[in-house]
Amino acid sequence: MDLDFSAEEEEFRREARAWLAAHVPARPLPSLETEEGFAAHRAWEGELAADRWSVVSWPEEYGGRGAGIVKWLLFEEEYYAAGAPGRVSQNGISLLAPTLLDHGTPEQRALLLPPMASGETIWAQAWSEPESGSDLASLRSTARRVRGGWVLNGQKTWSSRAAFADRAFGLFRSDPDTDRPHRGLTYLMFPLDAEGVTVRPIGRLDGKPAFAELFLDDVFVPDEDVIGEPGQGWRIAMSTTGDERGLTLRSPGRFLATADRLLRDWRAHGDPADTALRDRVADAVLGARAYQLFTWANASRLAAGSSGEASESGRSMGAESSLNKVFWSEYDIAVHETALDLLGTECGDWTEGYVFALAGPIYAGTNEIQRDIIAERLLGLPKGRR
Amino acid sequence: MRFFLDDEQRAFARSLDGMLTAADVPGAARDWAAGEHASGLAVWRRLGEAGVFGLAAPEEYEGVGPLPVETAVAFVELGRHAVPGPAVETVAAVALLSRLAGLGVPEPPKRFLPALVGGRVSATLTLTGTRTNTGPLALDADTAGVLLAAGDGEVRLAPGQAGTRASLDPTRRLGRLLPGGELLASGEPADAAARRALDWAALATAAQCLGVGYALLDRTVAYVKGRTQFGVPVGSFQAVKHRLADVLVALEFARPLVFGAAVSLRDGNRAAARVDLAAAKVTAGDAAHHAARAALQLHGALGYTAEYDLSLWLLKARALRGAWGGAGMWRGRVVEGAGGS
Numbered sequence: 001m002d003l004d005f006s007a008e009e010e011e012f013r014r015e016a017r018a019w020l021a022a023h024v025p026a027r028p029l030p031s032l033e034t035e036e037g038f039a040a041h042r043a044w045e046g047e048l049a050a051d052r053w054s055v056v057s058w059p060e061e062y063g064g065r066g067a068g069i070v071k072w073l074l075f076e077e078e079y080y081a082a083g084a085p086g087r088v089s090q091n092g093i094s095l096l097a098p099t100l101l102d103h104g105t106p107e108q109r110a111l112l113l114p115p116m117a118s119g120e121t122i123w124a125q126a127w128s129e130p131e132s133g134s135d136l137a138s139l140r141s142t143a144r145r146v147r148g149g150w151v152l153n154g155q156k157t158w159s160s161r162a163a164f165a166d167r168a169f170g171l172f173r174s175d176p177d178t179d180r181p182h183r184g185l186t187y188l189m190f191p192l193d194a195e196g197v198t199v200r201p202i203g204r205l206d207g208k209p210a211f212a213e214l215f216l217d218d219v220f221v222p223d224e225d226v227i228g229e230p231g232q233g234w235r236i237a238m239s240t241t242g243d244e245r246g247l248t249l250r251s252p253g254r255f256l257a258t259a260d261r262l263l264r265d266w267r268a269h270g271d272p273a274d275t276a277l278r279d280r281v282a283d284a285v286l287g288a289r290a291y292q293l294f295t296w297a298n299a300s301r302l303a304a305g306s307s308g309e310a311s312e313s314g315r316s317m318g319a320e321s322s323l324n325k326v327f328w329s330e331y332d333i334a335v336h337e338t339a340l341d342l343l344g345t346e347c348g349d350w351t352e353g354y355v356f357a358l359a360g361p362i363y364a365g366t367n368e369i370q371r372d373i374i375a376e377r378l379l380g381l382p383k384g385r386r
Numbered sequence: 387m388r389f390f391l392d393d394e395q396r397a398f399a400r401s402l403d404g405m406l407t408a409a410d411v412p413g414a415a416r417d418w419a420a421g422e423h424a425s426g427l428a429v430w431r432r433l434g435e436a437g438v439f440g441l442a443a444p445e446e447y448e449g450v451g452p453l454p455v456e457t458a459v460a461f462v463e464l465g466r467h468a469v470p471g472p473a474v475e476t477v478a479a480v481a482l483l484s485r486l487a488g489l490g491v492p493e494p495p496k497r498f499l500p501a502l503v504g505g506r507v508s509a510t511l512t513l514t515g516t517r518t519n520t521g522p523l524a525l526d527a528d529t530a531g532v533l534l535a536a537g538d539g540e541v542r543l544a545p546g547q548a549g550t551r552a553s554l555d556p557t558r559r560l561g562r563l564l565p566g567g568e569l570l571a572s573g574e575p576a577d578a579a580a581r582r583a584l585d586w587a588a589l590a591t592a593a594q595c596l597g598v599g600y601a602l603l604d605r606t607v608a609y610v611k612g613r614t615q616f617g618v619p620v621g622s623f624q625a626v627k628h629r630l631a632d633v634l635v636a637l638e639f640a641r642p643l644v645f646g647a648a649v650s651l652r653d654g655n656r657a658a659a660r661v662d663l664a665a666a667k668v669t670a671g672d673a674a675h676h677a678a679r680a681a682l683q684l685h686g687a688l689g690y691t692a693e694y695d696l697s698l699w700l701l702k703a704r705a706l707r708g709a710w711g712g713a714g715m716w717r718g719r720v721v722e723g724a725g726g727s
Contacts, residue, residue, distance in 0.1 A: 001455050003389055003649050070387060263724055275714060282717035285724045286643065286665035293642035296389045304388060326635050368624075374634055375627030379607050384622030 003296065005074070012067070013074045019053060020082035029085045031352060033208035038122075038164040041088035045119025055093055055117045058101075062109065063117035069247065069299045076253035083257070091161055092116045092123030094248050096169050099187070103228040103236050112189075124162035124192065126170030126214055127237075130155060134369050134386075136171075137182035137234060141216060143172035149222040150174070150188060152196075155215055160363070162212035163201035167191050171233045185233035189225040196220075206355045247299060247321070249364060250328045252292035255335070258353070259288035262339050270342060280338040287331045294324070319377035322370040329360030329367060389642070389649075391459065399459050405432060406467040412695045418470035419556035423529050426470050433464075433473070434505010442481040442586055444488075447499035452484065454648040457586070458593040462644075465597025465674075465706075468698040470557040472510045472526040474590040474710070476502055479509035479534050481586035482541065482579045489575040494541075498532050507531035512563055515539075515577060518584045520711045527561030534570075535563050536580035543568040555705035557698065585651060587710045588663045592644045592670040598703050599637045599674035602681040605696060606630065610684055620684075629680045636673035643669050657723065664719035671707040678703035 005013070029044065030037035048054035049063055057072040058064025067075065087093065097116060100109050115121040132139040141154025152172055162168060168190055175184030192199055196219040201209035228236045266281045298320070336354040343350065361367040375381045391399070409432065414425040433439065441457045443449025451457075457477060464473055480502050487495040501507040510524040511534035518536070527533055527547035535544045544563035551560055571579060607630060610621030620626055647662035678700045682689045689696050707713065 001389060001391055001395065001645065001649060002387060003646065003653075004387060009387075260725060263721070266721070275718070278721055279714065279717045282668070282720040285661070286669055286717075286720050287639075289646070289662070289665055290639040290643050290669060293389065293646040294639055296387060297642050297645075300387045300389045304390075323635050323638050326631070327639055368628070371628040371631035372624065374631035375621075378634060379603075379627075379630055381607065381611065381621040381627050381630070382619050384618065384624065384627075386624060 012071050016075050016078040024082045024084045032088050033210040042119045044085050045089050049118040062113035076251035080253040080257035091125050096123050122165045124159045124165040124168045126156040126159050126168040128158045141172050143174040143186050152216045152219040157213045158211050160211045163209040174230050182234040186230045187227040187233035187236045188221050190221050194219050252295045255288040259284045284335045319373050322373040326367050326370050332357040332360050395459050402463040411467045415468050415470045415557045415698050431505045440503040442477050443484045443503050448503045454651040458648040461590045461593035462597040465594035466601045472508050475510040475525050476508050477590050478583040478587035479511050482583035485579040485582040486571050491571045491575050494570040513580050515580050518580045523560040524563050541571040541576045553705045555701040558705050588667040591710050592666040595670035595674035595706050598699050599677040602677040602699050603633050606681040606684050633677045633680050636676050640669040640673040660723040664716040668713050668716045674703040675707045
């Protein structure tokens with residue numbers, strides 16, 4: 001048992017650190033949930049991609065560096081420690097790309113991944129519907145078979161980044177006559193400016209258009225834009241959401257940087273006699289460390305497993321990723337609450353992060369659903385009515 | 387990086403688990419609480435034979451250490467089985483004496499370590515120095531063969547103890563060491579040895595908390611699967627599930643802190659070890675306490691009885707949370723020692 005990095009990993013870390021030191025904008029970009037900020041963040045993705053830092057874990061042929069999970073985590077630590085901008089391409093990179101790599105055709109990968117890596121195409125997800133949230137398999141938007149493709153109809157909602165993004169991906173009901181709701185779904189991609197698509201931005205808690213409703217009215221999608229087999233969409237999407245909740249959605253790097261920032265603010269502004277607040281700062285520091293070490297444990301097991309070294313291993317995280325999601329989403333809110341209690345709600349530096357953190361327990365599978373998964377799949381408790 | 391237990395470490399855990407499962411540890415714990423030590427001392431000797439008390443001592447004193455990771459592995463099992471007795475204290479005393487050996491004070495380690503390492507004698511100690519103050523009471527001072535008192539600039543062999551009282555956990559019997567006694571070490575070596583003892587006490591306590599927490603969770607999961615109300619297992623209710631899911635989250639995020647602290651201690655990474663040990667102590671203590679509260683609630687009135695063995699873990703979780711320094715002391719150390727350039 002060790003926490004050591006190889007010389008090659010250390011070299012990779014140094015290279016990332018040096019590049020970031022030379023390129024990270026000196027002043028923060030405008031909020032990526034605004035039109036101006038979205039454009040600035042898109043340009044930043046291009047700058048990252050020009051030197052192959054936008055998607056380090058992808059194969060080289062698509063713009064990556066073929067980095068394994070350990071190097072990816074090191075990159076993330078350096079990225080957030082450098083104060084680099086949020087990733088406007090996150091949905092595509094962490095949700096769609098793994099699905100394309102696992103289930104896409106070589107043509108789809110060659111066509112879609114390089115512009116995703118450069119920020120030229122920014123993707124939004126189209127999972128939820130007005131009547132289908134946690135019970136996603138009940139979704140009702142349809143894909144009707146026509147010559148050469150499919151015609152989409154229905155409504156999607158809570159579609160993150162869709163206000164300014166270029167394309168979307170999601171599930172549609174292609175066979176209405178199956179015995180179980182999660183059968184007969186197909187995984188499709190479509191342009192947000194296609195004929196028949198209406199995007200209506202939704203203001204999140206602070207009014208910024210961070211997500212949108214999508215109305216689909218006879219939208220034609222060619223066969224090339226179906227991922228995997230028609231009717232197999234649920235299985236394909238679940239492999240994506242497993243990744244989403246696993247190690248790749250929220251790396252420890254961002255929370256280590258947040259905790260570090262809180263600690264600096266505490267040292268600058270905190271009252272040493274206020275041990276109640278000091279204890280919450282301690283919890284922020286040790287929580288980030290716990291998340292980092294939890295992630296290293298899983299990452300090194302996965303890495304050893306893929307090289308056949310470890311007996312207790314597997315390729316993906318499975319139900320364990322629900323532990324992860326509950327932890328980081330609640331941690332993120334707690335840290336921001338502490339910062340607001342330390343500095344006041346008028347401190348500009350923490351308020352946008354706080355609003356963003358508040359959504360954490362809701363998106364990517366609510367924490368109630370995650371706790372059901374933990375209880376049933378990890379603790380073996382019996383299924384019951386929700 | 388390989389931040390997971392290797393095959394040998396997992397086999398060590400399994401062998402201790404098997405040995406403790408075969409021994410009637412709950413019975414020994416109840417005897418211990420009643421002041422009858424024979425059955426507990428039999429378990430103690432077997433732990434000594436298994437090498438548990440040699441993990442903090444170097445080979446020249448019949449130890450196999452220092453092996454903090456294996457120590458954490460062992461104490462998870464001790465917690466899981468609610469083993470009574472001054473195990474943390476003995477390991478901390480062994481660490482203290484081993485540190486003295488490394489600092490050119492060879493007499494006390496030569497005199498005490500072989501018997502402690504072999505499990506023939508147990509030790510207890512108090513740390514009352516300014517930087518290591520964890521209170522004046524010593525666990526199981528009425529049975530321990532070696533009583534150490536470390537204060538500012540000195541380590542003494544206490545001449546005896548007085549006033550045994552029970553903790554909230556009746557298997558934890560606390561005494562006050564008598565003042566004076568033979569001076570074993572003084573000055574900087576004494577302070578360095580006391581700091582080392584506190585490091586190992588924090589690590590072993592945190593690991594023990596983790597084991598206590600997992601035992602409480604496992605027992606409660608088994609109970610709510612079998613207990614039926616309204617015609618279904620109570621474990622199928624979402625309120626019950628979510629409470630237990632939160633316990634698992636707390637334990638699973640405490641575990642890497644405990645082993646991270648062990649690795650930092652082993653690697654002699656002082657800055658990291660200082661924060662990691664504090665983080666582990668706080669987090670594992672809180673997780674075990676959280677597990678205990680959930681276990682009590684979800685067992686209903688059955689869990690509230692002394693007769694039911696769950697009580698052994700319920701009360702131990704609460705007592706360990708404050709043993710070797712309370713959460714406030716350790717959280718203070720986290721903030722003091724963390725990076726944040």
